[in-house]
Amino acid sequence: MARTATRTAKPSLVERRSIDYIPDAERHGSLRSQFTLWFGANLQITAVVVGALAVVLGGDVFWSVIGLLIGQLLGGVVMALHGAQGPQLGLPQMISSRVQFGVYGAIIPLVLVCVMYVGFSAGGTVLAGQAIAELLNVGNTSAILIFAAIVILLAGLGYRTIHAMGRVASVVGTLAFLYLFASLLHGHAWATLAANRHFTPASFLLAVSLSASWQIAYGPYVADYSRYLPKSTSPLKTFFAVFSGTVVGAQVAMTFGVFAAALAGDRFAGHEVAFVVGLGATGAIAGVLYLTIALGKLTITTLNAYGSVMSVAAIITGIGQRREISGCTRIAFVILTVSVSSAIALAGQHAFLKAFSSFLLFLLIFFTPWSAINLVDYYCVTRERYDVPALFDANGRYGRWNGVGIAVYVLGVLVQLPFVATGFYTGPWVDRLGGVDISWIVGIVVPGALYYCATRFARSNVPEQMILPEAAGSIEAR
Template identity: 40%
Template sequence: MLKQVQHDGEGIAPAFEDRTIQQIPLDRRHGRPRDLFTLWFGANLTTLTIATGALCTTIFHLSLAASIFAIVFGNLFGAIFMALHAAQGPHLGVPQMVQTRGQFGARGALAVIAFVALMDVGFFATNLVLSAQSLHFALPAATPGISIAAVALIGTAATIFGHDLIHRFTRAMVWLAGIAMLACFVVLLWRYPHTDLFAGQPMTIAGLLGAISTSVLWQVAYAPYVSDYSRYLPPETGQRAAFWTSYWGCVIGSIIPMLLGAWLGSLFPALDMSQALAAGTGALGYVAIPILTLSIAAASAISLYCAVLATIAIIQTFAPAWQARAKARTILSLLLAAIAVVMALFAGPHFMEAYTNFLLLLLYVMVPWTAINLVDYYLIRHGDYNVASFLRADGGIYGHYNGVALFCYAVGIVVQIPFVANGLYSGPIARMLHGADLSWIAGLLVVSPLYYVIARFKRQGAAW
């Protein structure tokens, strides 16, 4: 077993992490709640977050004032679910997808875990494509192939080292990317001091709801792996501290770049994000883009790390005696990164649009999962789980399959279909609402009470 080394009173010095999906023992717990704040704050300071904010003014055609409301409200609301998952880490000490076996059963959880692994490899590939486009614009000598390889290499290296280095990477981005983004705001305010907050096309309810949903889903996307980064904290950290530090880190870290994107989108609606940043901030944009690209590498490491843990959980389901350690994480990191690089290198001209729609469809299958997980953890079991059963071949006290969770999960997917609205499919209710996507609301409102009632009924000894 690799030894951990104390480092200047700051916790554990970065070294090869030797654990993967096993429960973190008490003598290996370390860190402070504020580490979660810097992790999620730094991870969101990227050009992808800026581009997401620009959707408010360029795609949903909102005024800057309406965009500010949608971004702030959507992130404040969506981060509640994200942070509730983060609070589970210090208590249970296992990755989120392993804990999911407590609701769905050892094999019943496989579909959810597979979706998460696929989603995170996709996020990694999407980040590579976007970073290549941005870096090539700022530094023409950095061809797309070179840019993709560079960002993939940095993100993969951080994943191989593991948990502690990823924390330190994002902490550095808080300062580097944070200063760059603040400078962009200052320059924009100096160059465009009289921006009309209410200019633009007349606001539509569909546009406002679409912008809010985008911000909500941005936060919900973190839910499947947010506790992967809080599981090393000592149990005495407490759920409240883990919740609030994760919540405000992700909320503030998301709102700032999204507001920058919405402002740039209102000023330069016909330009892509790199061009808009350069047009709005001049020479500063050519400095900020490489820094924000480095921040994308940090965010990519977060996604790849989760994909690796999810893949290990899938394999371990069929090989329960396997104790995956640093070597397994290294091999799988390289393999999954290679898949993402191939996807990015062979991406067509409309890759970002098509794959974003695909990722949104994957998020739709995550909404009923998050409802089931949170209701089960906070309202049914109150955090009381048999962690040893998570890693047993037969699922321990949770068995292979949990019919209640699987039934509610299926209902949650079906009930969202009429409300879905994206480039791949629009349901009948979404069309009636002129393209407003309210699928996540339907999923949460139906699945949460449904699972609570049936699960409580079953636990009280009634027949299922």
């Protein structure tokens, strides 16, 4: 009777939960919201910039679009497999890393994830600030501070608000990009763009790497936004809802970036926001486009801020052996992370494009091994049989440190170094491969295979069935 009452009660606008398990009585939402969230989150100006990089850095139109699509599909599979874990575990994504790394050991990838959130948020804040500055006729610094305040408010409200934003962003983004494509291609034949092709392996694989890294970088927090779905939700349907939303949204935005860079050249690179809005001429349409750019960045930056709270909370609770954090602490973490990313945006707003490109590609080194280990463990080793209460107990089934998982992760990072080609670092084997960066492929295959081989015969920590907190002392099967 109590559970029924909980289900039928009007939910609060402010989220109560943090990193703790979501009980069945509080589950809600639909697969459609998974599609709209990730579709809307990808229909934004930063994805346009990433697509444009494929041309700005030497690619053609035809093979850049094909390469970006292949990268979307490959990276989207990794990303959506993480998303399918949410309804089954009822937990934020990175908590499950405690199975592979130990309760304390999971802090290693968690710290790196926090760096990722801050970096992505800073890059997006630069572009959002440009749009808000033009929309409200204020300086860039004021615009960035206004944007940060709105992000803090929305991330503080939490899960429901974020999904509502995704629905709005998907509708607004669709209408905006239909208009932008029509304006951009007016007077230009599709055949002319498609004829722009000069295939080189390096440029093609760069396009693949750009979009694959874009998708893989979502992996550490994608389950944060599916964990409230009912446990009965089909993992396969969850996978396809997330996969289709993120792949279609990102490919549309990146394809626009390819076309814009090819047609506009220097008028686009370094002036992305001004160029996009310039397609709407002046007046009301220009204002709507500025608003659309700001809304798109608001959606994804709120995702980053919310995800950062989950990661910081996972670190703090892992050390302190707690299951959750208070509402005030959650808000404090939101303010802290948004403040840091905004400070970086203010400091680096004039050198955005080159720095963001290098940052995006370099992220692959740290997150492809984590994704490979997490997915191999969940789907192939433990086969979804987790002891959820033990994830919060350093003296429990998963222990403080998992030497095997940590060692494979470190090897997974190191084995990529000879193949890395970024502004931060270039490996010694890159020239032998014609300048092609294949580190992300190595970073998925090698640690995934090593982890499977190292753990397939050591399954003493794997329960016979998934154990959930609601079981109240008994084992509850999924």
